[in-house]
Amino acid sequence: MNERRWWNGSWSRLTRRDVFVHNAADGRWQVELRRGGPAGRVRTRAFESEGEAIAWIESAVVAVEPNWREIGAAQRGRAKARTRRKVAKSGSGGDTGGLVA
Structure with a gap:
């Protein structure tokens, strides 16, 4: 399935807008307008x-x-790579979350 996506740059649930273009199974193209996130x-x-x-x-x-x-x-x-780095950094074991062993 081919897909393209546009976003209005807002993270807020109240103002976020997304637009997706999908190649549907019947050969037509479907535009999905999404308001308010997932x-x-x-x-x-x-x-x-x-x-x-x-x-x-x-x-x-x-x-x-x-x-x-x-x-x-x-x-x-790039966004997925940033997320992986954050997860790896938070699970590095060096941070005890303020707890003293």
């Missing part, structure tokens, strides 16, 4: 081609608000 309200819209879907997103969503950005595979990879 548990938020979802609306979908179908298009015949990826080009139509992307053009609609860029004109109706991205052009309307200035903070929208596409989340690419490279950006997702």
Whole structure:
């Protein structure tokens, strides 16, 4: 499944918006508009081609608000690497969490 994603840059559940483009099983392209993060309200819209879907997103969503950005595979990879470093650092054993042994 091909997927592209845009995000409005807000971490707040009340203002966060995400847009996904999926290549559906029937060959059509589905745009998913998500409001409020993973548990938020979802609306979908179908298009015949990826080009139509992307053009609609860029004109109706991205052009309307200035903070929208596409989340690419490279950006997702960097975010995962940061998370792995944080987890490795927190589990390094050197920090006792303020407890004295």
